[in-house]
Amino acid sequence: MPLISLADMLKTARAGKFGVGAFNGVDSHYIDAIFDAAKRLSSPIIINVAEVHLKFFELEDMAAYVRYKASASNLPVTLNLDHGLTMPTVMRALEAGFTSVMFDGSHLPYEENVRQTAEVVKLAHARGISVEGELGAVGGDEGGNLEGAADVALYTDTEQAVDYVRSTGIDALAVAIGNSHGKYKGVPKLDFDRLAVLNQRMPVPLVLHGGSGLSVDDFQRSISLGIAKINFFTGMSQAALDAMASGLADDEIARKYDHYLFTMQRVRKGVSEAVAEQMRIFGSVDKASHYAA
Ligand SMILES: [Zn+2]
Numbered sequence: 001m002p003l004i005s006l007a008d009m010l011k012t013a014r015a016g017k018f019g020v021g022a023f024n025g026v027d028s029h030y031i032d033a034i035f036d037a038a039k040r041l042s043s044p045i046i047i048n049v050a051e052v053h054l055k056f057f058e059l060e061d062m063a064a065y066v067r068y069k070a071s072a073s074n075l076p077v078t079l080n081l082d083h084g085l086t087m088p089t090v091m092r093a094l095e096a097g098f099t100s101v102m103f104d105g106s107h108l109p110y111e112e113n114v115r116q117t118a119e120v121v122k123l124a125h126a127r128g129i130s131v132e133g134e135l136g137a138v139g140g141d142e143g144g145n146l147e148g149a150a151d152v153a154l155y156t157d158t159e160q161a162v163d164y165v166r167s168t169g170i171d172a173l174a175v176a177i178g179n180s181h182g183k184y185k186g187v188p189k190l191d192f193d194r195l196a197v198l199n200q201r202m203p204v205p206l207v208l209h210g211g212s213g214l215s216v217d218d219f220q221r222s223i224s225l226g227i228a229k230i231n232f233f234t235g236m237s238q239a240a241l242d243a244m245a246s247g248l249a250d251d252e253i254a255r256k257y258d259h260y261l262f263t264m265q266r267v268r269k270g271v272s273e274a275v276a277e278q279m280r281i282f283g284s285v286d287k288a289s290h291y292a293a
Pocket of ligand 1: 083
């Protein structure tokens with residue numbers, strides 16, 4: 001089916017009390033792996049394409065491939081620009097057929113974050129495209145160092161979040177409640193009290209970044225407290241690297257002419273299994289039928 005907006009994706013997720021995984025597409029193997037898992041488990045999916053990864057591939061190539069894969073399937077799929085940092089990249093995504101853009105102005109002074117996010121909302125909504133904003137700062141360094149930790153001083157402030165959502169018109173809000181990108185330093189501890197208050201006060205669905213490394217209980221509690229989209233990438237990368245190492249070390253396939261293809265087949269399977277495991281935890285299995293075709 002054609003791609004759907006993030007607003008439509010998350011409205012159904014919230015009503016059905018499940019979370020939808022947002023998995024990063026970085027090449028065709030990853031995208032195939034995500035679709036394999038979604039088809040097998042009849043799950044809705046969000047494909048993330050991150051601005052920090054644009055040094056590795058073209059945004060338009062990835063968008064075309066995801067659009068094709070979605071149209072050839074019966075799955076509800078949203079294509080989201082992950083951590084859009086600059087206006088030119090946001091514009092490219094709006095032109096390339098993305099159905100959602102995340103604008104990450106969380107590093108900006110508050111007033112400037114509001115001003116720039118509102119501008120993105122105006123441009124996106126005119127095209128029927130959703131916008132995710134972020135307030136507070138999720139720990140870690142996406143696309144940078146692998147290990148990260150969250151800083152309590154940068155957790156999302158509830159009163160400011162109410163003002164931010166109202167002033168910008170965003171469709172979903174990424175919150176900072178102790179979550180962190182990459183691998184967690186130590187055991188992650190989420191501030192569920194803060195999440196409960198945010199959920200009560202926010203008119204829009206909430207988003208959790210830094211999904212790799214959280215426990216099943218963390219995810220399920222988060223979803224029960226209004227998290228509808230969960231970003232997951234580091235765990236996929238680890239699965240891909242493990243599968244690649246096993247393929248390279250396997251004498252059986254190393255003797256074959258198509259050693260590379262056999263190895264990448266394992267990567268696709270490994271990533272697909274990592275994605276499927278998250279779908280089960282997020283409760284999105286068999287939820288594709290909740291979306292109108
Ligand atoms: Zn993120």
